[in-house]
Amino acid sequence: GDVAVLVPAAGAGLRLGPGGPKALRLLAGEPLLVHAVRRVAASPSVRLIVVAAPAAEVEAVRSLLAPVAPVTVVAGGAERQESVSRALAVVPPEIGIVLVHDAARALTPPAVIEAVAAAVREGCPAVIPVLPVVDTIKEVTPDETVLGTVDRSVLRSVQTPQGFRHSVLADAHAAAADPLTDDAGLVEKAGLPVTCVPGSELALKITRPLDLILAEALLQLPG
Ligand code: CTP
Ligand code: MG
Known part of the structure; x- marks a missing residue:
């Protein structure tokens, strides 16, 4: 393997409702983070996994993941970008490809991880998995009056892992000023091309309670 995968998992999970850090919430009896790391570890390209855990849960996360895969666990920060930076800091320079993969996208198939890594290996400086946008999208004013309909065919929903x-x-x-929710956005600002590869519906970000119900159902699918 020539790839390090950073797994930001230090968020509170506020939109999921009460119940503790999202990465440690249960899906079919196991924490989201366990589902995510198991799929990362099943990707043949992966040599190193670095998890950014909630600061109060670093030891607990080490114990939780020890039977799943060899991982390095660091304390995350107040913003996602800080969590990613802290994880990136422990990746040795000889690892040429780094992926950033949200623990909240717990069911992302190894094939997507491999496709992102392969595109970076083939020479793309930055790679993101995407899906077409399904809803009609309107641009509105601050008072919720429609200004117009956006051409959906040129829009994409972005998932993780994002590869670099x-x-x-x-x-x-190093150049980042204000925090972004998306690492590729930082690369765009630097003026470098960002390449899209096909994402997966299984890579949904578990954000709201409905997403947990959907994820439980997706786990029951054959194959
Ligand atoms: N994350 C992180 N450090 C933070 C904030 C978020 O590592 N300070 C991680 C989350 O654990 C998650 C990913 O970034 O795996 C995407 O963030 P999001 O889905 O927003 O998760 P939360 O921030 O936990 O959820 P919420 O915004 O609802 O509180
Ligand atoms: Mg968040």
Whole structure:
């Protein structure tokens, strides 16, 4: 393997409702983070996994993941970007490709992880998995009057893992001013091309209670 995967997992999970850090919430009896790390570890390209855990849960996360896969656990920060930076800081320079993968996308198939890594390996500096946008999208004024309908065919929903040449992600984070929710956004600001590859419906971000219900159902699918 020539790939390090950073797994930001330090968020509170406020939109999921009461119940503790989202990465540790249960899906079919196991924490979301266990589902996510198991799929990352099943990807043949992966040499190193670095998890950014809630600061109060670092030891608990180490114990939780020890039977799942060899992982390095660091304390995350107050913003996602800070969690990613702290995880990136422990990746040795000889690892050429770095992926950033939200623990909240717990059911992302290894095939998506491999496809993102392969595109970086083939020379793309930054790669994101995407899906077409399904809803009609309107642009509105602050008082909720429609200004117009956006051409959906040129829009994409973005998932993780997002993949980068190690130096590209390191430079982007070093240059970052205000926090973004998306690492590729930092690379765009630096003026580098970001390449899209097909994502997966299984890579949905578990955000609201409905998503947990959907994820439980998806786990029952054959194959
Ligand atoms: N994350 C992180 N550190 C933070 C905030 C978020 O590592 N300070 C991680 C989350 O654990 C999650 C991913 O970034 O795996 C995407 O964030 P999101 O889905 O927003 O998760 P939360 O921030 O936990 O949820 P919410 O915004 O509803 O509180
Ligand atoms: Mg959040």
